[in-house]
Amino acid sequence: MVIMKQSEIKGLSNAELQEKLGETKKSYADLRMAHAISPLENPIQLRTMRRTVAKLATELNNRELQ
Numbered sequence: 001m002v003i004m005k006q007s008e009i010k011g012l013s014n015a016e017l018q019e020k021l022g023e024t025k026k027s028y029a030d031l032r033m034a035h036a037i038s039p040l041e042n043p044i045q046l047r048t049m050r051r052t053v054a055k056l057a058t059e060l061n062n063r064e065l066q
Contacts, residue, residue: 003052014063021057
């Protein structure tokens with residue numbers, strides 16, 4: 001599970017952000033699929049992954065707008 005703080009995200013380059021976003025989205029999709037098949041031991045993982053994806057996407061979008 002990947003939990004990133006906002007300060008860590010701001011320190012990444014654009015290419016690293018895109019790479020991390022892709023990896024995290026894939027991990028999130030895999031986690032959702034596993035949860036659909038059988039309940040996860042810790043379903044809060046879904047929330048934290050979703051929020052990490054949102055943080056990465058938001059930072060990437062902010063950089064593109066500037």
